[in-house]
């Protein structure tokens with residue numbers, strides 16, 4: 153079977169011959185007649201060449217910068233396994249996050265595909281442009297394109313069925329081989345600056361999954377079901393007329409697994425993570441651009457949201473309003489704006505709310521936003537109401553079930569004689585899963601499970617003693633405060649009594665003085 157390259161080579165030779173004849177003819181006939189003849193010759197050669205081509209460029213123009221074409225990457229993914237089998241020249245490279253070498257078609261290589269008897273040739277072309285500006289990235293001036301060639305009699309089949317098939321299979325393969333990325337909006341992006349992207353990324357290699365998360369199993373299953381329902385919810389969200397997005401609020405004391413939970417969520421859904429550092433965001437408009445630049449199938453995370461913004465302002469104002477009962481709404485708005493201006497962060501609460509409700513909701517799909525906080529009570533209720541933060545998940549102190557997850561994962565233990573002691577202690581004290589994990593970690597190469605459990609028991613007992621001491625101290629402090637309050641009250645009452653007595657005494661003295669000054673004597677009333 154002749155390759156498409158051979159066919160094109162043949163066509164090239166033919167066209168070369170035509171041009172040679174054209175130059176010769178020009179010497180004998182007027183130019184006008186020669187051009188006329190050339191048009192006919194082209195028509196005849198076009199008729200002789202029954203092949204059509206469609207090309208996919210590697211880069212397309214985006215809103216603000218040139219971006220990788222989705223269609224190109226899908227075709228590339230479709231061709232990858234075929235290239236490995238069929239291409240004579242392959243390109244090998246180490247792809248971020250992959251241990252194995254990735255083999256793909258080399259530049260200017262061609263492979264053949266068969267779609268239900270229709271023959272298709274794929275060709276990987278490359279053009280190189282001289283860049284006017286200096287760049288240390290030579291690849292920025294190289295552009296590739298994938299070209300498919302086929303007989304024009306299959307035009308319908310190729311444009312209607314084959315291309316859909318290629319894109320679908322390509323996308324499925326991309327999802328299968330996808331590596332999760334962790335993006336961050338680091339202002340010191342270094343070399344990422346050249347790409348004008350607001351986000352820089354690294355491969356996300358966190359090993360945690362839901363299997364490792366220590367918490368009540370029913371609660372864990374509920375979260376998994378919620379995420380799965382969201383993932384499968386494309387048609388449902390369309391039906392109810394809501395953007396395909398969901399907000400999760402993770403709250404709880406430090407070390408209870410909020411960040412670990414986000415990693416497990418990303419692993420379960422195979423979504424990228426966008427770690428949004430709000431304090432590094434210049435203003436509301438940059439926040440809008442950042443969220444606009446997140447991709448579908450992603451989780452945008454704002455950790456410790458209470459520390460990132462002045463989110464307590466509104467609440468405080470509400471309290472003030474309650475105190476005074478009525479307040480002029482214009483004045484209230486002015487106060488709000490003033491308070492937001494005074495805040496250190498240039499991203500405001502209203503800015504964040506607007507972005508979540510507005511542009512971010514209107515563009516893209518299959519996106520999750522997660523807020524974490526240690527102090528849920530500090531957050532403005534507007535920020536965490538349903539529709540913004542749809543599901544609130546409390547990450548709490550370690551329970552016995554949580555401990556069992558650690559025991560299994562860390563020590564491969566399902567049961568042990570010390571479990572009962574641990575159950576009793578863990579139910580009595582407040583210990584974070586992070587502390588349980590740390591105490592269960594083997595500290596010797598021998599990995600002595602008994603020793604690890606004993607370490608945990610010791611730690612729990614110490615927490616119990618500390619908690620008891622703290623509670624006693626609190627009781628003592630309370631008692632002391634109460635006694636002082638009683639003493640203070642008694643003193644105040646004594647002072648008050650003394651003041652009253654003095655006032656009576658003063659009054660009597662004044663009256664006596666008055667009588668003396670008048671020189672009158674009261675006569676008996678009978679007169």
Ligand SMILES: Nc1ncnc2c1ncn2[C@@H]1O[C@H](COP(=O)(O)OP(=O)(O)OP(=O)(O)O)[C@@H](O)[C@H]1O
Nearest residue numbers: 364365366405406407408409410411412585586589
């Ligand atoms: N529920 C949990 N399940 C499994 N591991 C946990 C859990 N909670 C904490 N850990 C362990 O403790 C470490 C710290 O947990 P993590 O960073 O997820 O806590 P956090 O709630 O995000 O804390 P912070 O509020 O300080 O950010 C993790 O690396 C993990 O090993």
Ligand SMILES: [Mg+2]
Nearest residue numbers: 410411455524
């Ligand atoms: Mg955290």
